[in-house]
Amino acid sequence: MKRRELLFIFALLAALVLVPLLASNLLINFLVTALIVALAAQGWNILGGLGGQISFGHAAFFGTGAYVTELLQLRFGVNAWLAALVGIGVAAALGWTIGAAVFRARLRGSYFALVTLAFAEVLRILANALEFTGGATGLLLKLQPGAAQFQFESRAVFAWIAIAVVGVVLLLTRHIANSRFGAQLVAVRENEDAARALGVDIIATKLRAITLSAAITASAGVLYVQYFLYLDAQIGYGTWISIEALLAAIIGGVGTVAGPVIGALALHALGELTKGFAGSITGIDLVIFGLLLVAAVAFAPAGIVGAWKRYVGGRRNA
Amino acid sequence: MTIINQEIIRMSTNITLPAVSRRTLLGATAATATLGMPAILRAQPAPVKLGILQPITGALAQDGDLGRFGAVTAIEEINAAGGIKSLGGAKIEMVFGDARSNPEAGTQEVERMQAEGVCAIVGGFASPICLAASQAAARYNLAYVVDVGAADAIVTRGLTNTFRFGPGIGIVTKTALANLVALNDAAGKPAKTVVLVHEDGAFGSGLAKLMQTELPKLGFEILETIPHPTPARDMTNVALRIRSLNPDLLIPSSYYGEFVLLARTMQQQHIRPKGIYSVLNGAASNFRFVKEFPEAAQGVMDCNHWADPRKPNTAMLRKKADEAGKAWAYNIPLNYSCVRLAADAIERAGSVDREKIVAALTASNFAGHCMPYGATKFEGGQNQGAQPVNLQVQGNDIKVIFPAAFAEAKAVFPFKG
Numbered sequence: 001m002k003r004r005e006l007l008f009i010f011a012l013l014a015a016l017v018l019v020p021l022l023a024s025n026l027l028i029n030f031l032v033t034a035l036i037v038a039l040a041a042q043g044w045n046i047l048g049g050l051g052g053q054i055s056f057g058h059a060a061f062f063g064t065g066a067y068v069t070e071l072l073q074l075r076f077g078v079n080a081w082l083a084a085l086v087g088i089g090v091a092a093a094l095g096w097t098i099g100a101a102v103f104r105a106r107l108r109g110s111y112f113a114l115v116t117l118a119f120a121e122v123l124r125i126l127a128n129a130l131e132f133t134g135g136a137t138g139l140l141l142k143l144q145p146g147a148a149q150f151q152f153e154s155r156a157v158f159a160w161i162a163i164a165v166v167g168v169v170l171l172l173t174r175h176i177a178n179s180r181f182g183a184q185l186v187a188v189r190e191n192e193d194a195a196r197a198l199g200v201d202i203i204a205t206k207l208r209a210i211t212l213s214a215a216i217t218a219s220a221g222v223l224y225v226q227y228f229l230y231l232d233a234q235i236g237y238g239t240w241i242s243i244e245a246l247l248a249a250i251i252g253g254v255g256t257v258a259g260p261v262i263g264a265l266a267l268h269a270l271g272e273l274t275k276g277f278a279g280s281i282t283g284i285d286l287v288i289f290g291l292l293l294v295a296a297v298a299f300a301p302a303g304i305v306g307a308w309k310r311y312v313g314g315r316r317n318a
Numbered sequence: 319m320t321i322i323n324q325e326i327i328r329m330s331t332n333i334t335l336p337a338v339s340r341r342t343l344l345g346a347t348a349a350t351a352t353l354g355m356p357a358i359l360r361a362q363p364a365p366v367k368l369g370i371l372q373p374i375t376g377a378l379a380q381d382g383d384l385g386r387f388g389a390v391t392a393i394e395e396i397n398a399a400g401g402i403k404s405l406g407g408a409k410i411e412m413v414f415g416d417a418r419s420n421p422e423a424g425t426q427e428v429e430r431m432q433a434e435g436v437c438a439i440v441g442g443f444a445s446p447i448c449l450a451a452s453q454a455a456a457r458y459n460l461a462y463v464v465d466v467g468a469a470d471a472i473v474t475r476g477l478t479n480t481f482r483f484g485p486g487i488g489i490v491t492k493t494a495l496a497n498l499v500a501l502n503d504a505a506g507k508p509a510k511t512v513v514l515v516h517e518d519g520a521f522g523s524g525l526a527k528l529m530q531t532e533l534p535k536l537g538f539e540i541l542e543t544i545p546h547p548t549p550a551r552d553m554t555n556v557a558l559r560i561r562s563l564n565p566d567l568l569i570p571s572s573y574y575g576e577f578v579l580l581a582r583t584m585q586q587q588h589i590r591p592k593g594i595y596s597v598l599n600g601a602a603s604n605f606r607f608v609k610e611f612p613e614a615a616q617g618v619m620d621c622n623h624w625a626d627p628r629k630p631n632t633a634m635l636r637k638k639a640d641e642a643g644k645a646w647a648y649n650i651p652l653n654y655s656c657v658r659l660a661a662d663a664i665e666r667a668g669s670v671d672r673e674k675i676v677a678a679l680t681a682s683n684f685a686g687h688c689m690p691y692g693a694t695k696f697e698g699g700q701n702q703g704a705q706p707v708n709l710q711v712q713g714n715d716i717k718v719i720f721p722a723a724f725a726e727a728k729a730v731f732p733f734k735g
Contacts (some may be wrong), residue, residue: 026433033422102666127520136523140471143453230449232520281374282383
């Protein structure tokens, strides 16, 4: 089973790597957007899926990664790659700080979810109001294709970078899921009191998870800003990315290794496919998209990965 | 044709038809086909694909729908008049993209349009969509004509493919302030205090910032600046704050839904300053607002994009909008004009070659639009003649009150509602 999971990860990555070689820019652009959401969802999954700490405000980390990366380049002339690393680091530190404040206050469940949402909103309002962050006008990175600027003439190169980051996070998630830390996270998720009784340091475990989760989600923000080259408070800290990250993980399979990636790809593919139904009624594609989503949640509550496992398990037992 | 004629003559003169072998007949048929083909091609040149990008779903759906109507009307008109003449009467084929009111979807639609072989793109509406979509188009040197997007960064980034037909925030604010001073002076300076209400996105905040700097220099006292998000579901707090501040003038800069909510709440609460002078307001220059809430709309002034009532195609376009049941708002004439501008560039380029179209737009001197701008002249991508006008809701109509050259009515200020 374990080896099969690793094989699946490599097969998925190999398939993704081939896409930019064969596909048009239209498909590559779709892939990059879906992978950015997949990364944010992978980040959410570490804390929400493995650790059971449901966050509604992962935009806080996505936006911080994106803003720090862009601000360092624009205001201080820092190299784009270095800025990206610092962006991820600052978001991880923010994750730790939020975690330290919230977990020490013993907030969990819906209280934790609401507090994370509030943090993201505060950051959105600040980014929207402050001159330094470009205010509501946002920040524009100059279009300067070149490896040193972390911008590429070819969309394929960017897609490969996104695939590489997603691949690293997939392997990291698998490693965590099979490690002592992963077991502690699951223990915290299932029953905090029981975990504490077994000697698990609850706060330290949660803090490690939120820090890692923030760093991964921030890398999605970094990729977003280097790809679209434009950022405003609504894009960085808006609820859209928190919802997309959550939705992708839920549709793919919460707490599974590949679930968020599969969920993000499936959601975005569905969104693109339903566009074909647009016809004469404006927005009908979104209605179909919504109905399919409801059906997916109703018939596959454990997500795509969960449904697949149930199907394979059922066939084996038959 | 000569071969066919010779064949016919030979066939008709030679009664016994001994020479008409199967090979000759096949040859003649082939010749007919070969010679006939260019004529068929000339009759039906390949259509010119033009990308139209509008947000027709999401928060900006109403604006996107009106923008699409303007673009479609222009395309129908151009095609009915014989298409692009320099391309043998090629018809314009619309490749429509729904930007879904966000920049990522706008970018994805630009990629799709590129894959479908468009030669230029028109539209975008909101500034973030225009910024992202024009940048995506720049990768392919695809000409991008911005219809509305007012953020000045759109044309100050140095993208050579991006052209804004309408005015940006800078010029709109300058005009709005000059007209406000003229209006106030003419009425004996009844307005001294101001409250600014603005949406907290790029356009509202940008405008509010400029107003905060400029209004005090002109002798106005700003009592408070109140931002609100888009969408906002309730404006009661904003309205009550305005009542407690009791300003002479209210200057709102919001999208349609929020201003309608504010105006209705103010009407319900009997809050009536001496004037509501909005800038680039989504509702104050939209007939839907006037039709649905005539009492709340009375006397509201707006400095905004508006079609030139003196131009013949304005009346025609408005008639078509009425027939189609579309509320008359600036999106329609702006997109109509932008499509005609793009078509004129393709006409002069005589080709769908992207560089030639960009060059034709750069050198554009197009006057066949219905906005009060004069012939187009682009500098750094900005149409230099673009300017807003001042409007006021009077009765069940929206009248132009500035500039004097084509004002339809005199401003009613202070307004006693």
